[in-house]
Amino acid sequence: MVSPKSLPETLRLYPVAPLVVPRECREDVTIDGYCIKKKSRVIVNAWALGRDSKVWSDNAEEFCPERFSNSNVDIKGFDFRLIPFGSGRRGCPGIHLGLTNAKIVLAQLVHCFNWELPLGMSPDELDMTEKFGLTMPRSKHLLAVPTYRLADEIGKQ
Numbered sequence: 001m002v003s004p005k006s007l008p009e010t011l012r013l014y015p016v017a018p019l020v021v022p023r024e025c026r027e028d029v030t031i032d033g034y035c036i037k038k039k040s041r042v043i044v045n046a047w048a049l050g051r052d053s054k055v056w057s058d059n060a061e062e063f064c065p066e067r068f069s070n071s072n073v074d075i076k077g078f079d080f081r082l083i084p085f086g087s088g089r090r091g092c093p094g095i096h097l098g099l100t101n102a103k104i105v106l107a108q109l110v111h112c113f114n115w116e117l118p119l120g121m122s123p124d125e126l127d128m129t130e131k132f133g134l135t136m137p138r139s140k141h142l143l144a145v146p147t148y149r150l151a152d153e154i155g156k157q
């Protein structure tokens with residue numbers, strides 16, 4: 001079942017860019033006891049933030065869209081617990097185009113086709129391991145079998 005909360009939950013567990021663009025520190029600063037020198041490069045790990053059990057509780061590794069019900073955490077860079085589009089002046093300028101595209105493509109795929117996993121495989125058996133890099137694709141391709149469902153609808157008319 002696709003719920004409106006599936007999108008933030010997907011981007012929490014599988015941010016497209018696991019590490020946001022490095023930032024350079026403009027002055028010496030101490031944060032949480034860590035001294036960061038002027039000119040140091042800081043890399044923020046959005047993937048690790050999304051799986052921190054101190055933030056997301058003990059079920060941080062589970063896909064659970066309901067965690068965003070009654071929550072004001074958003075994905076637009078205003079809440080540092082979830083930053084799949086980065087944050088601040090160098091945050092992603094393509095956020096709205098990216099989100100709109102993702103929704104349109106998913107909606108078309110679900111609207112036009114019925115989807116099944118091959119050989120009676122159950123969704124629990126899917127290997128969701130990621131491959132790390134600049135972006136974070138699945139390490140194994142998703143194999144799913146589409147059948148065109150609109151043909152049935154047209155036939156009924």
Ligand code: HEM
Nearest residue numbers: 016017020021084085086087090091092093094097098099
């Ligand atoms: C779901 C889709 C997308 C995701 C998850 C995404 C994610 C990101 C992230 C994490 C950053 C780094 C932000 C930071 O360091 O604070 C970024 C930067 C950027 N993104 Fe996206 N992006 C997406 C779509 C797009 C699209 C559609 C465009 C353009 C049409 C775009 C253009 C850019 C540009 C130009 C930057 C660099 C901004 C800068 O350094 O000032 N992105 N994006």
